[in-house]
Amino acid sequence: MDADTKAVWLDENHITAVLEARGIEDTGLVTETLAKAEELRGLSMEDAAALLAVRDPELRERIFLAAARVKERIYGKRVVLFAPLYFSSLCSNECLYCAFRRRNNAVRRRALSMQEIDAETRILLRQGHKRLLLVAGEAYPGSGIDYVLETIDTVYAARENGASIRRVNVNLAPLSVEDFRRLGERHIGTFQLFQETYHRPTYAEVHLAGPKRDFDWRASSFDRAMLAGIDDVGMGLLYGLYDWRFETLAMLSHIAHLEERFGVGCHTISVPRMEPAAGSDMALRPPHPLGDDDFLLLVAVLRLAVPYTGIILSTRESAPLRQRALELGVSQISAGSRTSPGGYAEAADENDDNTDFDAAQFRRGDCRGLEEVVADLAERGYIPSFCTGCYRKGRTGKDFMDLARPGLIRRKCTPNALSTFEEYLLDYASPATRAVGENAIARCLEDMDDDVRQTSDRLLLKVRDGQRDVYC
Structure with a gap:
């Protein structure tokens, strides 16, 4: 493999060594690291490891306070809102944690027509959304990538009482450089892709078949995207598959690689935890569960380590946990989400509780509608933002x-x-x-x-x- 298809930057032995070297809680080192973090220049892998090792509640609270100050200085009170639009649950992969896996008969499959995609978009426009994230299983009907490109065109063309979607972000399977160029021509915002786990043995264990089984092809996707001119990319992990500290340091290594090669890292980081999914025993019992307290520490450390990178939290998490995570570093959240193709049109009530579970990718923890989320944010002093100005002014990458x-x-x-x-x-x-x-x-x-x-x-x-x- 060449440099664009091989994750040569990932050194698992080095990450393990760093975790071992910084695995003992050190109050003095934590104090030095927090002082560095509040200069807003980010943290090294070693710095992050020192903070991730903290278990003492009082010392963790110091990390939380530092993260809150950093977030306030960079983001102020604004919180970006968006909605996912699932347009297909077809998939060619066999991922043990996912409801959309190829051989799962417990989930209802569906790939939306362009008319259905237009209808879903118009429902979201009536709610007030302006930013969408397109999501699909990693197989597309008929013409493949052309179906995706037509979907993007359809979303942008939808109109409801004069309103339109102003920016489409996408969460898609890895592409070739040429197909990334075609995607970029559709004026997308951020290309988002989750590595799921950076631990190669675990990756092989949970991805049994399909194109996704190729670790390096997936891990090198952002290289190809940036070579194709897409300079806004979004990383993510599925916490629960392997040790959360290892995964976090590996993701920071990925960001450092992009910064070294292209002069810019990722625009956003997503931090989903495993949630129950129809037909998945693994999703019910994660191999390496991540508890709430450690999850909040993770969010705070990421905010300090990559201060100018957006952190996204989906409706996998409960409303109370999302509220706390917003204080510590999360800057973007989805609201009023449905995680099944056609879910918005099928919902009898936008606030109902996981009625689409047998067609959804995962169970939602926050089932509130958009207006309820907006009102809650405003009551807490936040400014809900539907802004797309940077994308349209060319302020990307x-x-x-x-x-x-x-x-x-x-x-x-x-x-x-x-x-x-x-x-x-x-x-x-x-x-x-x-x-x-x-x-x-x-x-x-x-x-x-x-x-x-x-x-x-x-x-x-x-x-x-x-x-x-x-x-x-």
């Missing part, structure tokens, strides 16, 4: 990081978050949610620098005057 590292991107993101939130409040929210939201906006404006306040006021005035999709 290295350009985004060049603005993020000196703290300049916040001057764009905060006004854009406010304008998109105001759109939501005016066009979709109930009177009660609107009142809570307007109070959150007012509090946010009070804490701004004068020039950011002026930009925010200008955008808010345009929205209140009837303009839509305004951003800087």
Whole structure:
């Protein structure tokens, strides 16, 4: 294999050695590491390992406080919202933890037509969504990648009362450089792919058949994506398959590889834990379960290690845990999610509890609808953001990081978050949610620098005057 199809950067022996060397809790080292982290320059693998080794509750609380301060300095009060749109549950792989695995007869299969995809998109538009993540099993009907490209076109073309989806992100199977170029031509936002586990023996044990069995082809996907011009990529793991500390350090190695080769790491990190899935015994009993306390430590350490990278938390997790994780580092969450193809059209009530389990990829832990999530965030002082400005202004990849590292991107993101939130409040929210939201906006404006306040006021005035999709 050449450099674009072989994960030569992954050194399992080195990761294991680092974990052993930094496996003893050291208060002095933790203090030094937290001081470094609050300079917002990130952490090395060794630094992260020292923090991941902490078990003492009081010392963990120091890590949590540092992560909260770092998140506040970079992201302020904004929280990006999106919805997944599952468009196919067909799959050619045999992954023991997944309901969509090829030989699983316990799940109802479905691949949506373009008419059904349009209908699903319009339902999400009626709820107020502006950002979608397209998700599918790793097999596509008929023309393969052409089906995916047509799906993207269909989502972008959908209209509901004048509203449209402004940015489509995708979670897809690995592609060749040429197919990545075709994908990039569809003006996607972020290409997202989960390695699931970086531990090669475990990877072989849980991926029994199909293209996904090729560890290196999957692990090298971001190299090919960036070679094809897609510079916004999103990493992820499935925590529960192997030791969570090893997995986290391996993912940091992956990020370091991309930064060294391309000058920019990943735009987002997803941190799903294994949840029950129809027809999967492994999903019911994860080989290496990750408890809530360790999970929150993981989120905090990632925020300190890669401070300018978005951390995504899905509706796999319960509402209380998501609320706590937002304080420690999570910056993007899905809301009102359905995890089965056609799930939005089939739902009798958007707040029902896992009625689509026999067709879904996994069981949801947070079944609240979008408005309930928005109201909860606003009551807690957050600004729900539907912003897509950076993608459309070309602030992606290295350009985004060049603005993020000196703290300049916040001057764009905060006004854009406010304008998109105001759109939501005016066009979709109930009177009660609107009142809570307007109070959150007012509090946010009070804490701004004068020039950011002026930009925010200008955008808010345009929205209140009837303009839509305004951003800087």
